[in-house]
Amino acid sequence: MRLSAALTEIEDQYLWDADASLAAAIESEEQALALGDERLVFRARLCQANMLMRKGEVAAAARRIWKIHQWATDHNDQVVLARTHLVWANIHRHLGDAAQCLEHSVLAVELLDERATGHMHVWHRAKLADALGLAGSMDAARQRYAQTEELAIELRHPRLLMGMLNNYAYTEHAAGENGRAQQVARRLQQVAELHGFRLDPAVLDTIGVIEIENGNYLAAEQTLREAVRRHHEGNYEDADALAEYMLTLARAQRFLRATDRAQVSLDQSRTLCVERGLGDVLVRVHQEQAELHAARGEFAEAFAVHKIFFSAHNALHSSQREAQARTRQAMFETTEARQEAERFREQARRDPLTGLRNRRYLDEELPGLIETGGPLTVAIVDLDHFKRVNDQLSHDVGDQVLVLVAKLLETELAAVSPEGFVARMGGEEFLMVLPGTEVPEAAGRLDDIRRTVGYYDWAGLTRGVPVTVSIGVAGLREAPAPTQASLLSTADRHLYVAKHAGRDRVVSAAPHEARHQSYRNSASAA
Numbered sequence: 001m002r003l004s005a006a007l008t009e010i011e012d013q014y015l016w017d018a019d020a021s022l023a024a025a026i027e028s029e030e031q032a033l034a035l036g037d038e039r040l041v042f043r044a045r046l047c048q049a050n051m052l053m054r055k056g057e058v059a060a061a062a063r064r065i066w067k068i069h070q071w072a073t074d075h076n077d078q079v080v081l082a083r084t085h086l087v088w089a090n091i092h093r094h095l096g097d098a099a100q101c102l103e104h105s106v107l108a109v110e111l112l113d114e115r116a117t118g119h120m121h122v123w124h125r126a127k128l129a130d131a132l133g134l135a136g137s138m139d140a141a142r143q144r145y146a147q148t149e150e151l152a153i154e155l156r157h158p159r160l161l162m163g164m165l166n167n168y169a170y171t172e173h174a175a176g177e178n179g180r181a182q183q184v185a186r187r188l189q190q191v192a193e194l195h196g197f198r199l200d201p202a203v204l205d206t207i208g209v210i211e212i213e214n215g216n217y218l219a220a221e222q223t224l225r226e227a228v229r230r231h232h233e234g235n236y237e238d239a240d241a242l243a244e245y246m247l248t249l250a251r252a253q254r255f256l257r258a259t260d261r262a263q264v265s266l267d268q269s270r271t272l273c274v275e276r277g278l279g280d281v282l283v284r285v286h287q288e289q290a291e292l293h294a295a296r297g298e299f300a301e302a303f304a305v306h307k308i309f310f311s312a313h314n315a316l317h318s319s320q321r322e323a324q325a326r327t328r329q330a331m332f333e334t335t336e337a338r339q340e341a342e343r344f345r346e347q348a349r350r351d352p353l354t355g356l357r358n359r360r361y362l363d364e365e366l367p368g369l370i371e372t373g374g375p376l377t378v379a380i381v382d383l384d385h386f387k388r389v390n391d392q393l394s395h396d397v398g399d400q401v402l403v404l405v406a407k408l409l410e411t412e413l414a415a416v417s418p419e420g421f422v423a424r425m426g427g428e429e430f431l432m433v434l435p436g437t438e439v440p441e442a443a444g445r446l447d448d449i450r451r452t453v454g455y456y457d458w459a460g461l462t463r464g465v466p467v468t469v470s471i472g473v474a475g476l477r478e479a480p481a482p483t484q485a486s487l488l489s490t491a492d493r494h495l496y497v498a499k500h501a502g503r504d505r506v507v508s509a510a511p512h513e514a515r516h517q518s519y520r521n522s523a524s525a526a
Contacts, residue, residue: 012123014160018055028043042068053091061091068084069081069088082108086108089127092104106131125144125147125148132144138171169210179214201241208248259292355406362431374436376487379491380430380491383405392465408456421433443508474488474491495507
């Protein structure tokens, strides 16, 4: 399908234009809604959340992600779940929460199966390695990077291999392992040469940063000049990219003592920061300006600019804390909303009077039990002469009888079939489901339950009016066809026989079938 393929292209992008991809994802959602394809709708919404996160709108992404996760969980869609956890991991990385980033990264890998794309198998593992590095577990990160490298080669994803190596090099650099970072950067360049790829500007910036840390300032200047040239050639649209490259170039030039060239580069970075509102980069521009003044012996100017840097640094951190607080609040609100939705979902599947499961729950669960093909017994339980209780006593007493019968059925069933459940079908009718149980065994146990109801001390509540039940039983193997409708129809037919045979009995077969399949306790007959 074209729309599915278009979404996969957005999902599996290595380099992206966040604005263009967001617009494409919004258009894809509209098309999916027109088609009535729910899975495509949620895939499109996940792409939108991912692009919002990459544009820095982390709170907006956080508000969207839980609904997508809930849908994927309800529909057991492991591919969408895996992609959701990867976006969640990136949200927590933006928040500086390394532990949660790692937790979601692990889930993003664990959920991969044969339906995941090759891109997912490689990139999800690469991001797990990144998360391990962020959490300070460098030995584990290196193992994951090595596994990812082997998989990328095996699946023939050289561009993803380059992306992974770029992240690996930066992670080693961030850990203070510049020698290791330089070795990884060399491998990255070898992969590019082998496949005829040009290094994109962001990769060149990483290489330049590593070269600066290792004292290779001239090589760093050349690398950064090439990054700037390729940025202009490729018309890259990342708002902060060029400002970052010019700042790194200025650092390399300062170390070369080419302070005039460094000032020109730094001024260009500052102009871009002001034009595009790049507060984070601008703070580091102020810091570099102070270093540059000091390198020229202009200590008064360096001190003055350092004060500007210090003020901007504090303002930025205050702004970042506010942004983190907004995002955490959004995540808290969505967690609350998810929990509330789950409570409503649970309430919608329970009978408000008795607290038992209801017909909606039965219709969701019983087909799956039938599909397994294993032993399965169901029993329709109906109170005998219940109208008498309502008419002679009151509807309030009738409700109390229903609640007590429900508790008796649920308690007794738990003792004989822990995996089973009781549902209220409506009025005075209940359904008991006994997985893993054949009819002959179930019928005997159901007769014990029938006696428990009949022998209960009802006198204080019903003032002598008896409370008994009739039960019609059906088994999956005895049903004409393995469907919910045929199973319930058979049980209902057997209940009809029990009612017309005098009530207060269990019937598990039609009258012409074996006599031992009908049970009755004459002492409690009504």
